[in-house]
Amino acid sequence: MAVDWSGLCYAALLAAGGVMGYVKAGSVTSLAAGLLFGLLAAVGAYLASQNPKNVWLSLGTAGTLLVVMGLRFLSSWKFMPAGLMALLSGLMVAKIIAGLLRTRPHKS
Template sequence: MGVDWTGFGYALFVSAGGVLGFVKAGSITSLLAGLLFGLTAAVGAYLASQNPRNVCLSLCTAGTLAVVMGLRFLSSWKFIPAGLMTLASGLMVAKIFFGRLKSRPNKS
């Protein structure tokens, strides 16, 4: 049972993005969403650290952010912040998905 450092790093990245959105643009929505999703991602990383098969919260958090920020990116075509968050969230979803496939026991 190892610590999900990638998950904790992603949670920190999401939280920092929300704080940065508040500092640069004065967006309280960015602050609240960033902190809420960052906290959810951190709890998901903690749960995955306790049981590597318990990735539902992490997957739902990263998947939701990938879709929401992906739609924002498609409407604005601005890489920062929407494209960057879409990329990070998509990579997190892929990491979780392929990690689950790798940890699956073979039925032979």
């Protein structure tokens, strides 16, 4: 049973980003969203650590953030924070999909 360290780091970055948004701009929405998505990503990383095929919560969380933050980045063209979160979420989606393809059984 391998620990999903990249998923846990991603969760910590999401939560830290929400706290930073609250501290810098006083945005309660950023705080709530960061903590909620950080918690979802952490639970997803824990589930993936227990069973490498149980990645659906992680994939849903990262995929949702990829779309939402990607659209925010495309509308503002500001890298921080939307571009960075879209980039990190895209990397997580790619990692999860690559892991799914790697652990998929081959039928003969």
